[in-house]
Amino acid sequence: MALYAIGDIQGCYTSLLRLLDKLSFDPTADRLWFTGDLVNRGPHSLDTLRFVKQLGDAAVTVLGNHDLHLLAVAARKRKPHRKDTLDEVLAAPDVDELLDWLRRRPLLHWQAPYCLVHAGLPPQWDLATAASCAAEVEAVLRSDNYQAFFDHMYGDVPYQWSPQLEGWERLRFVTNCLTRLRYCDKDGRLDLTFKGAPSTQDAHLAPWFAAPNRRNRETEIVFGHWSTLGFYAGDGCYCLDSGCLWGGELTALRLDGEKRRTSVSCRASLPPGSVNT
Numbered sequence: 001m002a003l004y005a006i007g008d009i010q011g012c013y014t015s016l017l018r019l020l021d022k023l024s025f026d027p028t029a030d031r032l033w034f035t036g037d038l039v040n041r042g043p044h045s046l047d048t049l050r051f052v053k054q055l056g057d058a059a060v061t062v063l064g065n066h067d068l069h070l071l072a073v074a075a076r077k078r079k080p081h082r083k084d085t086l087d088e089v090l091a092a093p094d095v096d097e098l099l100d101w102l103r104r105r106p107l108l109h110w111q112a113p114y115c116l117v118h119a120g121l122p123p124q125w126d127l128a129t130a131a132s133c134a135a136e137v138e139a140v141l142r143s144d145n146y147q148a149f150f151d152h153m154y155g156d157v158p159y160q161w162s163p164q165l166e167g168w169e170r171l172r173f174v175t176n177c178l179t180r181l182r183y184c185d186k187d188g189r190l191d192l193t194f195k196g197a198p199s200t201q202d203a204h205l206a207p208w209f210a211a212p213n214r215r216n217r218e219t220e221i222v223f224g225h226w227s228t229l230g231f232y233a234g235d236g237c238y239c240l241d242s243g244c245l246w247g248g249e250l251t252a253l254r255l256d257g258e259k260r261r262t263s264v265s266c267r268a269s270l271p272p273g274s275v276n277t
């Protein structure tokens with residue numbers, strides 16, 4: 001049995017199949033963790049969703065900002081963006097089933113010694129706080145009233161964590177950390193606007209995983225979301241978004257035993273190999 005974490009797919013289904021082929025992935029024995037953003041901007045979001053869903057217990061995927069955006073568009077709470085490639089999902093005969101499954105995915109998955117999230121954790125959260133905050137948003141997304149969440153999800157404020165945060169503001173802050181965070185300042189205030197690579201940011205900002213006094217250092221954090229950072233292993237953290245969507249690579253990191261990185265180039269869309277599912 002092997003456990004692999006795989007970076008943001010964003011509809012690059014043929015790259016995923018080539019990567020699984022290269023790994024000799026066996027769904028009856030191996031396990032996959034996905035860093036979220038299964039969909040959008042890439043060409044085959046529908047195939048990707050169907051594939052990951054049918055993996056059942058062989059896969060864990062956490063929700064990313066593009067997954068949440070798909071749910072918001074489907075709920076008619078947000079207009080699609082010009083660059084979205086979600087129409088095929090929205091018109092699919094199994095759209096309800098797929099999106100019902102999607103909204104029940106976690107925002108954080110913890111299995112010692114790893115924590116899997118799409119984007120990051122603010123420095124003020126220890127792992128227990130992160131897990132309970134994620135559970136608050138997950139409970140809303142799994143409820144019958146989940147569509148109301150999308151009326152309040154968008155926006156960059158509040159910038160800073162306080163245990164006193166309540167209601168939609170609290171849920172927005174939690175969602176922004178887990179699905180959009182890249183940089184914060186030395187006091188842990190989020191900056192959700194800058195998307196560039198580390199060393200190109202303003203001097204007052206640092207990547208979230210390099211924040212001083214980060215209280216979640218006890219766990220190894222596996223994340224995606226940050227294609228300009230690319231594959232990164234440092235500070236007890238692993239970024240697996242190596243820019244598949246932008247013609248970079250799709251990356252898997254073996255998490256059990258010795259960590260081993262496997263990637264496929266996404267420059268050429270080669271015909272997919274057969275996958276044993």
Ligand SMILES: Nc1ncnc2c1ncn2[C@@H]1O[C@H](COP(=O)(O)OP(=O)(O)O)[C@@H](O)[C@H]1O
Pocket residue numbers: 065066068069081153154155156176195225
């Ligand atoms: N709270 C939020 N505020 C703004 N955008 C959000 C939020 N949650 C999800 N999104 C979605 O995240 C996506 C951001 O896209 P983009 O700015 O290109 O960033 P990325 O680098 O993650 O692709 C959009 O589809 C947007 O609708």
